[in-house]
Amino acid sequence: MKKLIYAAVALSAFAFSSCCDDDKLPDIKPADRGTVTDDLGNVYEWVRIGDQMWTTSNAKNGSDLADAEYYDNYSWTYVLDDSQVDEYQEEYMPIYGNLMTYDDAMNSAPEGWRLPSDEDWQKLERTLGMSDPDRKGFRGEGVAYAMQATDSGCELGLNLGGSVVPVQTYGWISMDWEWVGEYGYYWTSTIEPSYEAEQTFVYYRRLTANIGTVSRECMSSDCYLSVRWVKDVE
Template sequence: MLHTNLSLADSLYEEMHDPEMSIQDSEGNLYRTVKIGAQTWLADNLRTTRYQDGSLIRTAFIPEDDPDNLLPYGRLYDWHDVSDERNLCPVGWRVASDEDWKTLEHTLGIAEKDIESTGWRGDDDIAITLKAAQPDSLLRSFDQARINLTGFSARPAGVKWKGWYITQGAYTEFWTRTEATPAKAFARTLAYSWWNTHKGEIRRATLGKDGMFSVRCVKE
């Protein structure tokens, strides 16, 4: 059973300073939370520039270096910072692992035979239940009643890759803290662009550790 303990309306961002509704990180940023199955997740992308011990994070870029993007999209981090033992999540939280994401995907309904697969996975447009919005297009229409059904509120922040900001509005990539090879780690992708045929699916992939992606934390 999917459950959200918060309204999905964007107007809730204006109420994030209510301590009864939010979690605070080491530099005072506040985040909404959402319960999905047995897990509790942050319902916003991480925005901190400091680890739990107060030390500065080396990456932590705002998409397009535009301050107006900080609240809706959070910051972008490379995997080396994401996996650092100093932990960039709030106290009592951790960067979601590949296993945490698989648990979430199982809750959403991805078939057991597909959980360990890489590539785009999931039937019945399950990915739209994680997205803050997914407009219809000439190629696809969606059951708008299922948009953001989980309250996860994912937004297409894009990435920073080799010094360039790309794919904002079209994709979001979430790092996991799980290493795949010495050069790559596991990540999750959601697609938003009108021409992409995988907008209803979640991609599990191994990507280069120097890419700067969004981060979600899960409660320990």
């Protein structure tokens, strides 16, 4: 796995303030923080932003990607070989969490929490100063910086970004490990009904290292993306 350890983004010490290159964006600071535990006993920190609570690291539960299989028209075959399984479980997951299909992502959240919808993401983006969150493509200059961990101590605490997307096509899964630390892909719970295809398409968010905009697009639900959870403030 290419430079996996060196590409890691620290997921522990947070400086809870927001700053970026765009001085027109609001100065948002988390109003509260806490922890939540998943069904496997993994503990995650969360921060309150506006009237939403967001987890600050990627989910580690769900079906292990190392057990995923695809059909090659002849037999069922494991996606990862033994060395890749070790890399995924020992190097990738402890830092970046598990990569899940849409169905797994929908069932991953602890009680009282949920996989954020496209509207949940838009609400977060508006709170952080994005003026056009309902548009597709890259939007909101500077907003991605507020979502990502930085070396400056100015991060909001969400620590988004840094994972990798394996894209499933024609029954095969392509594991783009070389992009670990460069891209983060995150499921929403919102299906896009306008796609005329057998496979369900779902909205997702993409963050890219050193790019201040957040991408909003759709992807096939059988792909494997990272997962965050959200909860409304009671």
